[in-house]
Amino acid sequence: MRRFWLETYGCQMNKAESNALEGQMLDSGWVPASAAEDADLVILNTCSVRLTAENRIWGRLGYFKKLKETRPHTLVVMGCMAERLKGEIKKTVPAVDMVVGTFQKADFARLLGQAACGRHALAAEGLQSEGRGREGAYAFQARHSRKNDYRAFVPIMHGCDNFCSYCIVPFVRGREVSRDPHSIFGEIGGLLREGRVKEITLLGQNVNSYRFQDLDFPGLLEELFRRFPDAPWIRFLTSHPKDFSPALAKCMASHRAMCRHIHLPVQHGSDTILAAMNRQYTRGAYLALTETIREALPDVLLSTDLLIGFPGETDKDFQDTLDLIRAVRFDDAFTYYYNPRQGTAAWKMPDSVPEKLKLERLRELIEVQKGISREKKKQRLGTTVDVLAEGASKKNSAEILGRTEGDEMVVFPGQGAGDFRKVRLDQLKGNTFYAHEVSR
Numbered sequence: 001m002r003r004f005w006l007e008t009y010g011c012q013m014n015k016a017e018s019n020a021l022e023g024q025m026l027d028s029g030w031v032p033a034s035a036a037e038d039a040d041l042v043i044l045n046t047c048s049v050r051l052t053a054e055n056r057i058w059g060r061l062g063y064f065k066k067l068k069e070t071r072p073h074t075l076v077v078m079g080c081m082a083e084r085l086k087g088e089i090k091k092t093v094p095a096v097d098m099v100v101g102t103f104q105k106a107d108f109a110r111l112l113g114q115a116a117c118g119r120h121a122l123a124a125e126g127l128q129s130e131g132r133g134r135e136g137a138y139a140f141q142a143r144h145s146r147k148n149d150y151r152a153f154v155p156i157m158h159g160c161d162n163f164c165s166y167c168i169v170p171f172v173r174g175r176e177v178s179r180d181p182h183s184i185f186g187e188i189g190g191l192l193r194e195g196r197v198k199e200i201t202l203l204g205q206n207v208n209s210y211r212f213q214d215l216d217f218p219g220l221l222e223e224l225f226r227r228f229p230d231a232p233w234i235r236f237l238t239s240h241p242k243d244f245s246p247a248l249a250k251c252m253a254s255h256r257a258m259c260r261h262i263h264l265p266v267q268h269g270s271d272t273i274l275a276a277m278n279r280q281y282t283r284g285a286y287l288a289l290t291e292t293i294r295e296a297l298p299d300v301l302l303s304t305d306l307l308i309g310f311p312g313e314t315d316k317d318f319q320d321t322l323d324l325i326r327a328v329r330f331d332d333a334f335t336y337y338y339n340p341r342q343g344t345a346a347w348k349m350p351d352s353v354p355e356k357l358k359l360e361r362l363r364e365l366i367e368v369q370k371g372i373s374r375e376k377k378k379q380r381l382g383t384t385v386d387v388l389a390e391g392a393s394k395k396n397s398a399e400i401l402g403r404t405e406g407d408e409m410v411v412f413p414g415q416g417a418g419d420f421r422k423v424r425l426d427q428l429k430g431n432t433f434y435a436h437e438v439s440r
């Protein structure tokens, strides 16, 4: 029995692609190894969004290079880091057998067949020659979730045309490609027929700019609900504010299965920095958009991404960001500080904000946002919400861990998983609600 070990790093898209790959491996007779040390084939599906993400991979490659001395195996590096660095990875770590870029993931089983019959180098060379010529050839898979998942990812588009000046994604994932709606509905139909899936996340680096012939994103959602009127929870990830239309907010308001949660990365609160980031909207436009969304969806939860310490950021720019999060009052935020990425437009800008100041600003930003998140969560104590029960809580098997439609963690006494429960929110500990079930 040939055993494989698959490690996935980075975003939901990488997770969805790894699920698809795992399905391919199982279909072609491979079995999952119980530990990396037992595997005949090790696959690292990598992320390149930050330097820290790549450093983790170099660390893992060092480990597997050593392991190969006692436990020979085929070592494969795929994903965004492979697409960015290509042959450099094999030059740096010769123990790597195959480097598989973004546009070859779908082809992996065929490449593996070649590797299995000893034509290791071929794949890497193939990569070199095919390189970026195959950009438009991203192949969506038929299925991107595991058999037992209650929550499923369904990619609807791939790549990004926005070229935010700090971001490596457009260089490693290529131009935007929208998936054929028939293929999307085929995957959703298959998942719903199985009956386990209770939540579907429509995925893309920028789902709002979905367009297939004359079908745009709100149109795709309307068609989804026309075909699947009993659809479970539907989410989407990730949005770009410049493409988020009032029509989308209206469409969400008219379908209760659309989770009342929107992740809307703003990145910064200063117009000067937003322009330098090439975000293509202003602070004013973003604030107006959040008002439009809240008018259509009064109970919506809003989360965002915030990037601090961008080249040229002044104290005033930073204060503008604090003012913006106080004005919008996000329910949650993912916060980062800027680190230069080779190949991006910002790479050429002097990294002017000292690391120490970046960390100070990040700490202050996190404190302010944490206070807002807690206040908003506390206001919801005593309310009754629907949660998707995911299974026994790790801390106490007599309790269930579930998630609200705002993707918040809720713990409550009970058994079982994979269905919706109504719970009353009683307490808040850290970021987790503690609750009790009121009905099913």
Ligand code: SF4
Residues within 6 Å of the ligand: 160, 161, 162, 163, 164, 167, 168, 169, 170, 205, 206, 240
């Ligand atoms: S929208 Fe900007 S930040 Fe998001 S993936 Fe595209 S380039 Fe990167």
